[in-house]
Amino acid sequence: MHRKRILGMLAAVVLAVSACxxxxxxxxxxxxxxAQVPPPAAAGVTVASIALGKAVGADKKVAQATDxxxxxxxxxxxxxxxxxxxxxxxxxxxxRKGGQESLVKEDTQRITxxxxxxxxxxxxxPDGWPAGDYQVEVFVNEQTAGTKTFAVK
Numbered sequence: 001m002h003r004k005r006i007l008g009m010l011a012a013v014v015l016a017v018s019a020c021x022x023x024x025x026x027x028x029x030x031x032x033x034x035a036q037v038p039p040p041a042a043a044g045v046t047v048a049s050i051a052l053g054k055a056v057g058a059d060k061k062v063a064q065a066t067d068x069x070x071x072x073x074x075x076x077x078x079x080x081x082x083x084x085x086x087x088x089x090x091x092x093x094x095x096r097k098g099g100q101e102s103l104v105k106e107d108t109q110r111i112t113x114x115x116x117x118x119x120x121x122x123x124x125x126p127d128g129w130p131a132g133d134y135q136v137e138v139f140v141n142e143q144t145a146g147t148k149t150f151a152v153k
Contacts, residue, residue, distance in 0.1 A: 047145035
């Protein structure tokens with residue numbers, strides 16, 4: 001009888017140990033690979049507007065827009081940009097007469113922005129501008145982004 005008791009206890013221990021063991025997991029269906037989502041395209045810097053005037057404020061914006069200047073005026077171009085990133089802005093000022101263009105001045109600025117911003121360019125000629133038609137062309141990374149024509153009277 002003593003043997004039956006020991007065998008019964010041994011059987012109970014074996015059952016208890018096997019019950020505590022790891023259970024076989026049912027095979028999971030393979031997870032489909034997730035589609036690669038490309039990073040959003042860089043918005044880049046774009047020119048939103050160009051304004052000309054005789055003065056700019058601390059915010060680099062033209063105080064009063066005009067397209068007509070006197071011979072002794074300093075001429076300001078306020079360039080509003082949108083987007084984010086780094087870019088090179090260029091302002092190319094030209095004098096136009098009789099179908100011909102003459103370069104007056106070219107300026108470049110390296111900008112880095114995270115949203116809307118304003119940049120300022122200007123030209124002056126202390127001995128006076130010749131009367132006539134002029135133009136400023138603005139470029140972003142050597143790509144034309146807009147022009148403004150104006151007159152000196």
